[in-house]
Amino acid sequence: MSDTGHAPIWRRDFPYTSEGEERVTRREFARYLVAASVAVAGSGGIVSLWASLRSVNTGVEQEIVAIDQVPVGGSHLFQYPGPEDPAILIRPEAETVLGFGQKCTHLGCVVFWAAEDKLLECPCHEGVFDLSGEPVSGPPDRPLSRIDVEVRSGVVWALGIGSEA
């Protein structure tokens, strides 16, 4: 180890060493890595606990709009389940109304109803969803949140956030 004959020039010019400089060992690195491994497992535990304990607002029954105010092939924007949650009601056929959360599952831009294609499109990154809310193309890989809707006496009601799209 005291082979100064092969020491680099910079070592001769700056002959300062610190204790343990040469001993940044694999074992040291392994120790830090194991600590990080435990930390990552702990982070997963926190995420899981958070997922279990948080309450999800699934909404209450709420009147949206009279059905005759939504043209066949058209859409209507509303807020559900909270006043700051954008949602969209679409009426692809005379007897069919569908409700979706309007936030794209990619990065949260609002989707709009492309009537000519009968698809929900996100203008930010060209994510496209079909009438069941499933992603068809673009970056989103999760479906839009589905809102259960029902027509009662000519009025469309939101019943709650659906369990799946």
Next chain:
Amino acid sequence: MSRNRPIQVTTAVLVYVILLFSLQIFLLVVAVEGFLEHDASLAWSATAISALLAAGSLLFYRHLQRG
């Protein structure tokens, strides 16, 4: 004895630990995905496997220490 332990053993253990850690990063992403999809069971499953891998890493490290 430990001073004479072949360095390859240390390196091999290190590679295993790195591999397990990489899998744990993937599992953390899965747990977050479960969180975003309101699927707590998915998050817990990923966490359970991640904890097993962490225990494995710990065992490897203890093996290294004993050597």
